[in-house]
Amino acid sequence: MATPTLDKADSAGQPEAGFADTPYITATFRIRRFNPEVSADAVWEDFQLEIDPKERVLDALHKIKWDQDGTLTFRRSCAHGICGSDAMRINGKNRLACKTLIKDINPEKPITVEAIKGLTVLKDLVVDMDPFFQAYRDVMPFLITKDTNEPTRERLQSAEDRERFDDTTKCILCAACTSSCPVFWNDGQYFGPAAIVNAHRFIFDSRDEAGEQRLEILNDKDGVWRCRTTFNCTDACPRGIEVTKAIQEVKRALITRRF
Numbered sequence: 575m576a577t578p579t580l581d582k583a584d585s586a587g588q589p590e591a592g593f594a595d596t597p598y599i600t601a602t603f604r605i606r607r608f609n610p611e612v613s614a615d616a617v618w619e620d621f622q623l624e625i626d627p628k629e630r631v632l633d634a635l636h637k638i639k640w641d642q643d644g645t646l647t648f649r650r651s652c653a654h655g656i657c658g659s660d661a662m663r664i665n666g667k668n669r670l671a672c673k674t675l676i677k678d679i680n681p682e683k684p685i686t687v688e689a690i691k692g693l694t695v696l697k698d699l700v701v702d703m704d705p706f707f708q709a710y711r712d713v714m715p716f717l718i719t720k721d722t723n724e725p726t727r728e729r730l731q732s733a734e735d736r737e738r739f740d741d742t743t744k745c746i747l748c749a750a751c752t753s754s755c756p757v758f759w760n761d762g763q764y765f766g767p768a769a770i771v772n773a774h775r776f777i778f779d780s781r782d783e784a785g786e787q788r789l790e791i792l793n794d795k796d797g798v799w800r801c802r803t804t805f806n807c808t809d810a811c812p813r814g815i816e817v818t819k820a821i822q823e824v825k826r827a828l829i830t831r832r833f
């Protein structure tokens with residue numbers, strides 16, 4: 575199949591010459607199906623559809639669900655990379671379906687779509703997120719201060735202090751990092767990158783006063799020391815967060831007790 579030509583809109587928002595002729599392609603989506611009410615085994619199932627390669631994998635899943643098989647089950651909400659609900663393994667890599675353009679994932683070959691790894695699959699592309707969110711809750715992802723009086727104005731912070739944890743504020747809790755981590759695949763007991771990222775966000779916040787507590791939580795046998803620095807998490811993060819760097823900073827804070 576010829577590689578589709580992809581045209582851009584001009585500055586006035588009008589399609590450039592050739593845009594209208596952009597060929598739809600016939601793409602094959604090979605989806606890992608699992609329905610515990612039907613079988614204990616998961617199976618791959620192929621779906622073919624005519625689609626504009628500039629559309630996203632989420633659009634393809636919608637088309638399959640609406641036109642071919644209404645039982646296809648997946649999560650999604652915002653469709654714009656904000657809610658974090660549609661992380662899945664696409665061509666063997668964790669990605670958000672709503673942020674993955676079909677043209678970017680070699681649509682000339684079957685595109686594989688399966689549930690993220692390390693969490694129990696409930697149906698098709700939907701996994702049980704409870705262990706993931708429990709680890710998130712365990713690091714106390716909220717501001718804690720010792721001051722029992724309500725402040726009468728906002729808690730001030732310098733731009734430099736705010737910058738210290740800026741990267742880790744971008745997390746959308748999609749689980750792409752945690753479910754790409756081989757340590758997490760092994761036994762699922764490891765807190766996982768996402769929980770550490772969200773602990774980092776508060777440990778390095780100059781307004782927070784529970785950093786020591788969070789560090790002790792992550793000093794656990796299933797905490798930061800289990801990280802093997804494979805960088806899978808950083809590669810998987812759709813928000814571009816330097817996840818491995820954040821984990822390293824938490825490890826360093828545990829050793830130096832400076833944060």
Ligand code: SF4
Nearest residue numbers: 745746748749751811
């Ligand atoms: S750190 Fe990145 S990959 Fe991990 S949960 Fe947050 S947004 Fe998703």
Ligand code: FES
Nearest residue numbers: 653655657658672
């Ligand atoms: S549907 Fe919300 S991030 Fe993709």
